[in-house]
Amino acid sequence: MRIAIANDHGGYELKQKIIPYLREHENVEIIDYGCYSNDIVRYPIYAEKVCNAILSNKVDRGILICSTGIGMSIVANKYKGIRAALCDTPYQGMMTSKHNNSNVLCLGGRCIGDFMAFEIIHNWLNYQYEGGRHDISLNILKNLEIHNFN
Ligand code: RB5
16 A cells, blocks of 8 residues: 655654654555654645645555644545544544545644554554445535535
8 A cells, every 4th residue: 555644843753753663564655745854834735745646546545644633634624535534542543444434544743642643553554444334424425525615
């Protein structure tokens, strides 16, 4: 699986822990879209890079990290075809793969520790979408995108 990852200054430290974790423990290729330091940047710019990479099929899924994960999730969910899930627990990481088929995982770099992040990511990557009754909800979501978004 190909994963795009990006962050703002609030997510930089956690990303520096997550990339080695992904390389050592998960079977993924990683594209790092920045930012590459603690210097202050604007999170929508980095969310856009990851969403575009997914929507143009350069990658399969994305991880976005800001201080809280909230700003990144607000931006990512504006893109048609992006289902971004802000997760604070491994249970949410599992459930959002199984039920929401989320293609973006948002994390709060100043809200969770690195080991919690690893467990959330592990579940999100390794549980599969269950389809079935969850397709009903995702189809309603698709219709909302067609009628409510430009
Ligand atoms: C940056 O200070 C902060 O606003 C950002 O990282 C993010 O948490 C926004 O939701």
